[in-house]
Amino acid sequence: MHDLIAAPFEEAHLILRPGSQKGIKIGRSRFEELGQSVATGEELPAWLASAVRRAWNVSLAGRPVAEAVLMRAPGPYEFSRATWEINLGCDFDCEHCYLGQKRFEGLDWQGKQQLLHVMRDAGVLWLQITGGEPLIDPHFPDAYRMAYELGMQVEILSNGSRLWHPRILQLLTACPPTKLSLSIYGASAETYDGLTRRRGAFQRFAWGLDAAVDAGLNVDLSLIITSRNAHEADAMRAWADRLGVPRREYANMSPTIQGGAEPLPSQSPEHLTQRAPFSGCPAGHTFFHADPHGRASICKIGRDPNVDLIAEGVEGLARLGLIADDLMLRTGGCSGCQLSGSCRVCRPMAKLFQEAKAPMENYCQHGKRR
Structure with missing residues (x-):
């Protein structure tokens, strides 16, 4: 398994370490030197070994470049980030959910493999795997490991209910995600289970959160504040602070992706925030979203028109820029x-x-x- 990823990014080149949000910027000549070292079987150059030690306190001196570094080829366009709804199914039924009809359907394992290779070939460096609830997808462990091995820095968006399962925890410990973003829906079983409409949801979340923190994963908590749990907002903040993990808050709900208004009544009026004026977005130009069927759109909101990546491959992404400009x-x-x-x-x-x-x-x- 690689210790580092070397990849083109915009006008520069980066050295990344799986599971870390840090990076080292290098010039083209250094990048080409690494590529040549892979071919000739040379050891990690001293300049890179020193930089890695400073950045991550890891010693890779003496390691062959071919063993320690995964060299990423440039993509044909400018896409470096993507999100992937591996499935829309979920083990919770939150009243504020924007997904609406959470159907458990999508690509089979062969299709998922094909999609991940398209993303790699497109130049995606940072991949966010989401759902629904991604950890309940039967192919999640294999899909996550493949994305990791293909040289993508993976973030997972999850409700945390499956994190305490040994197979999941062992996988994420061996191949740590760049970030594990967990949604929190309350600070008590009564509130949490009521919002998710699932008995025992709070206990499963608490087990998963504790397991992830104890394993040293890069946990980031998303506090979802609604009219049902607003009275526990301070308790949720205190929980995150007690664990020493970063937190952010979301209170502005959106309609469902089908245009339904069902989530809007769950908003807590006193917690709504005023959005900054919209000033542009990289969606469709350096970023894209893929749904469970492998259809790429500019983002999870602007889903139509889209591109069937299974049928068209990387070349289909060439149309996303014009789609984005039209939708915006x-x-x-x-x-x-x-x-x-x-x-x-x-x-x-x-x-x-x-x-x-x-x-x-x-x-x-x-x-x-x-």
């Missing part, structure tokens, strides 16, 4: 607005709110009464 045009429901430059959501998100027939103040500051 402020047309349709916002036609005629003279203040579109200060919109607080992107056009695809505004479209979802409009399809859900949500009040304008949910997505547009110009809808507030003056």
